[in-house]
Every structure is written in C-alpha cells, then in structure tokens.
Amino acid sequence: MKAQRRSILKRLFASVAGMTGLGSSTRSLAASTAEKEATSIVSQDDIPLYSGSTKLGNLVFVSGAGAHFEGDIRSHTDHVLKEIEKELIKAGSSMDKVLKVNVLLHDLKDYKAMNEVYKGRFGKNPPVRTTVAVHAGVPGNSWVEIDCVAYV
Numbered sequence: 001m002k003a004q005r006r007s008i009l010k011r012l013f014a015s016v017a018g019m020t021g022l023g024s025s026t027r028s029l030a031a032s033t034a035e036k037e038a039t040s041i042v043s044q045d046d047i048p049l050y051s052g053s054t055k056l057g058n059l060v061f062v063s064g065a066g067a068h069f070e071g072d073i074r075s076h077t078d079h080v081l082k083e084i085e086k087e088l089i090k091a092g093s094s095m096d097k098v099l100k101v102n103v104l105l106h107d108l109k110d111y112k113a114m115n116e117v118y119k120g121r122f123g124k125n126p127p128v129r130t131t132v133a134v135h136a137g138v139p140g141n142s143w144v145e146i147d148c149v150a151y152v
Contacts, residue, residue: 050063051063052087052090053087053088053090053091055091055152058151058152059149059150059151059152060088060091060092060093060149060150060151060152061147061148061149062084062087062088062091062147062148062149062150063087063147064102064104064145064146064147065080065083065084065087065145065146065147066080066138066139066140066142066144066145067079067080067142067143067144068140068141068142071143072113072143073105073110073113073114073117073143073144074113074114074116074117076142076143076144077113077114077117077118077143077144077146078117080142080144080145080146081117081118081121081146084146084147084148085121088148088150091150091152092152093150093151093152094150095121095122095123096122096123097150097151097152098122098127098148098149098150099127099128099148099149099150099151100127100128100129100130100148100149101122101127101128101129101130101146101147101148102129102130102131102132102146102147102148103118103129103130103131103132103144103145103146104132104133104134104138104144104145104146105131105132105133105134105138105143105144106133106134106137106138106142106143106144107133107143108133110143110144111131111133114131114144127148
C-alpha cells in the first residue's frame with residue numbers, strides 16, 4: 001500500500017511539474033482542466049460556492065467538511081469523517097486510498113480528542129496529514145474541518 005501511494009505521489013508531482021513547465025511532460029494545463037469532473041456542487045441560494053469533490057485524472061480532491069450542529073470535538077470529528085467517506089465513495093474512491101489530509105481545528109486543545117476519533121479511520125497505512133488550529137476559528141462554528149486528496 002505504501003509503495004502504491006509513493007508511486008501515485010510521484011506521478012502527481014511529475015504531472016504538476018509538467019503543467020508548470022518544470023518537467024519533461026508536455027501535457028498542457030488546458031488538457032488537464034478538460035479532465036476535471038465535479039462530482040457534487042454545494043450551493044447557497046442557487047449560486048454554486050464550491051464542489052464537494054473534483055476529479056483530475058485518477059486523483060480525487062475532497063472539499064473541507066465541517067459539522068454544523070451542537071456537539072463536542074468527538075462528535076464533530078466523527079461526523080466530518082463520515083461525510084468525507086461518503087464523498088470519496090461517491091467519487092469512486094475510499095478512505096484507504098487517501099494520500100493527504102488537512103485538519104483545521106477550532107482550538108488546539110482539541111488535538112488529542114480529535115486524534116482519538118481519527119485514529120484507524122484511514123486503514124492500516126494512514127495518509128500524510130497537516131493539522132493546524134485556525135486563529136479565527138473554523139467557518140460555520142464547527143470544531144473541526146477536514147479535506148483530503150485521494151486516488152481512484
């Protein structure tokens with residue numbers, strides 16, 4: 001599984017390098033953009049705000065999900081991870097295929113409790129992760145927001 005993730009990351013970096021002119025690939029940004037497939041659109045008042053997930057080649061980018069209800073960090077983390085999993089499945093991927101996760105915490109004091117819920121949710125070989133506490137708080141009064149990149 002680790003070797004497969006490394007291989008995918010190498011291809012991703014080579015693709016990005018090719019799009020920016022840093023590599024030997026001649027693949028154009030226009031061709032890459034043509035592959036983009038939004039799998040769900042989140043809107044407010046019929047104006048699209050963002051896609052729930054987007055595919056580019058064999059990669060799936062899942063937007064940040066928050067929990068917008070009364071609760072604590074544990075209930076919010078559980079809810080957010082379930083929403084991420086639903087979006088991944090809808091895009092043809094899974095929690096086991098996640099390569100990178102970003103976690104935004106409302107308060108760094110919640111780090112340990114968030115980890116207790118997070119642990120084991122991405123299979124035996126968890127993805128790389130960045131976790132930060134957001135000075136102004138997570139939007140929508142959620143205790144946590146999580147986004148990720150996976151492969152199909």
